[in-house]
Amino acid sequence: MINPSSGPGGVCRLLASLLYGLESHMDSSEDSTFLQDMLMGNTLHLLIKVYDRLQKYRAQRPAPLLESAQGLARDLAEELHCVVASPETTELLYLLSKPHVQALLSVHDMVSQKEFDPQLPPLPPMPDYIEKEEDSIKIVCLVKNQEPLGATIKKDESTGAIVVARVMRGGAADRSGLIHEGDKLKEVNGVPMENKNPEEIIPILAKSEGAVTFRVIPGTKEEPETIDNKIFVRALFDYNPQADPAIPCKDAGLKFWKGDVLQIVSQEDDTWWQARRHGDANHRAGLIPSRQLQERRVTLQRPAVLFHPLRESMIFGEDVDYGAISGIHIAGLRKSFRFSRKDSTSQQVRQKMGKGHAGIHLPIYQEVLPYKRKPDEPYRLVLLTGTSGVGVTELKRRLLLSDPEHFSVSVPYTTRERKKHEREGVEYHFVSKHTFEKDILDHKFLEFGEYKGNYYGMSLDSVRRVVAESKVCLLDVKPHAITALYTSEFKPYVVFVKPPSIESLRLSRRKAKVLSSQNEQTPTKLFTEEDFQDMITSAQAMENKYGHLFEKVIINDDLAMAFTELRNELTKIETDTHWIPNTWAHV
Structure with missing residues (x-):
């Protein structure tokens, strides 16, 4: 065996001998390849050269000429400040002030004084008497x-x-x-x-x-095993720890807003979880209420509390038929089956809200995972929803006109007689009443209704046909129909269109007309103050009940801006990585 300290190159010769002895045992396995690459790597050989050089100078026992180069540099700088300035003295002072030179001098002093350990404050003295515990x-x-x-x-x-x-x-x-x-x-x-x-x-x-x-x-509680937690959830409510009297420590809480994606890093406490907001630079977790705690809180709240009075600038709503107002008609473009605005009087809306308190569903967290569409995958279904009068139909119309080859709509079904200018499968699919009723019993319709003795409806098969054409299917639906489409097959991207404040509605819709019934071909009445109030009240009820399904909320105060915002969002979900419910993951 070669002594590593037996002259220069001792370690190098030992390494060469080791490689020669292992040569007969080497094979093509991954372990052998790794060992061979490591032993023959440049990094290891450079370290060995440094080691040999240190061993050489260690035998010579070198001593520093000066232990405080930093002090000498300071003294020199003080003297140079006192002499007449010249280009040479100015340059030398500049060099001595450079942080790299100062760091080099500091390292020299540490090596010369052999002070390699970090300077920590002295520990407090131990007491003479320590209790047994x-x-x-x-x-x-x-x-x-x-x-x-x-x-x-x-x-x-x-x-x-x-x-x-x-x-x-x-x-x-x-x-x-x-x-x-x-x-x-x-x-x-x-x-x-x-x-x-x-x-x-x-x-x-x-x-x-x-x-x-x-x-x-040290406590007696056993430490839990550290697990690389990859649970991500989308928050479905706003939370401010400073306003929560029940949180154990307000400063340890994590503030978040509805829609934020949180990484849950600890669920050891049944009441308070630890989480980080995804994308934050700060990796320290904060306390958030657990699902169980927040569900109990919501359950114990009085029903009236669930319907928070919103500021007018934050209130939203449903759908005006801008297509009817402008007179533009596109084949196959139909509103969701809202057969008459007369069915949505303010009195009926308030009655429905009053009855609906007990059935309100307010989820707390939705478990999500990152998703990016692959080139061979179908596009996500786009669902537009909102109250009557807010502009859902017009936004859908503008999307279709912006790129007819990329966006499309499903064709509805009806049992009425086909008119001369209509074509099968373009304006409607015309079927018999018996066939329509059979499809109703087979649950083939997302939405359907009856008007003047004829059925109208939107079927799942018509949606699948659009998706199969590698197009983005746009649907204008009532919120209750979203649940039937909320599956991994369609992966719907749900957009809720909200009305602005009632003052903005008065300005933007003061001269607009609206259809008084589904059978009307041209606008027949102006918006009334009651229409505006219904729009806002209905929108509030929709968001309270179905808000956990909305991925995007757009306030339609200005139609052009709302369309641009919607178009940009749809482009992002087609190209960028985003979050979807984990239940939609492929098995």
Whole structure:
């Protein structure tokens, strides 16, 4: 065996001998290839050369000429400031002030003085007497910077001790691995924690700068296994921890808004989960109410609370037939089957809202996963919904006109007689009443209704035909029809079109006319104040009941801007990675 220190190149010769001895044992396996690449890599050979050079100078026992090059540089700079300025002195002063030169001098002084360990503040002295229960006491030193330490504390009611209530994932305490849930705090920076409340400890930590020293007694609670959690959810409600009186620590809470995607990193506590907002630069988790807690809260709320009075600038609504107003007609373009505005009087809307309180469904979190459409996959179905009068039909019409080869609509069915100018499969599919009623019993229709003795309806098969043509199928539906299409087959992208404030409605629709019934061919009446109020009230009821299904909400205050916003969003979901419910994942 060759001694590594036996002259220059000893390690290199040992490595060569090792490779020669292993040659007969090498095969084509992955492990052998990895070992051979590692032993023959340039990085290893460079390290060996450095090692040989260090061994050479180690035998010579070199001593530094000066242990404080930084001090010499400072003295020289002071003297140069006193002499007459010249180009040479100015350049030398500039070089000495460069951070790279100062760092090099600092490293030289550390090597010459053999001070290789980081400079930490001295630990507090250990007491002469340690209680028996503290025989496992440990001292933890954490460096406090701009971010919080990432742990919460509470007072044990039975013992009066201050204990670590929870450690926030990704915070400084969690990254150190030195503080755990259940640990008892005895001292913080030399200040005893005995007979103190958590509120008294916070100022002590706030005044601490740099290193914070804790004396703790390790808790008995077993640490959970660290799991790389990949659970993502879309929040279906707004949350502000500062306004939540039940949260254990407001500063540890995570604020989020409806539609935000959150990564759940801990569900150990049944009441408070730990989560990060997806895309945030801060990796420290925050507390959010668990699904169970938030569901209990919603259940216990009085029904009236669920219908929050919205500011007028935030109120939304349904669908005006702009196509009828402008006189433009496109074959196959039909409104959702809203047969008469007379059916939606303000009194009936208020009655429906009053009866619907008990049946309101308000989900809390929707588990999601990232999705990007592949070139050979069908396009996502686009569902447009809103209240009567808000402009859903006009937005759909503009999308069709913007790219007829890319966007299309499904053709509805009817039992009425075909008119001379109509073509089968273009304006309608014309079927017998018996066939239509049979399809109703077979649940083939998304929506259907009867008007003047004739049936009208939209079938699932007509939607599938458009999707099979590699086009984006646009549907204008009532919210209740969304659930029938909310499947992995269609992956619907649901857009809710909302009305603006009632003042904006008065301005934008003051001269517009609307169809008084489905059978009318031209607009016959102007909007009334009651129509505007119905639009806003109905929109509010829709969002309260079906808001968890809406991926995009567009306020139609200006039709051109609303169309541009919608068109841009549809382009993004066709090309970019976005989030869909995990139940739509391919098995």
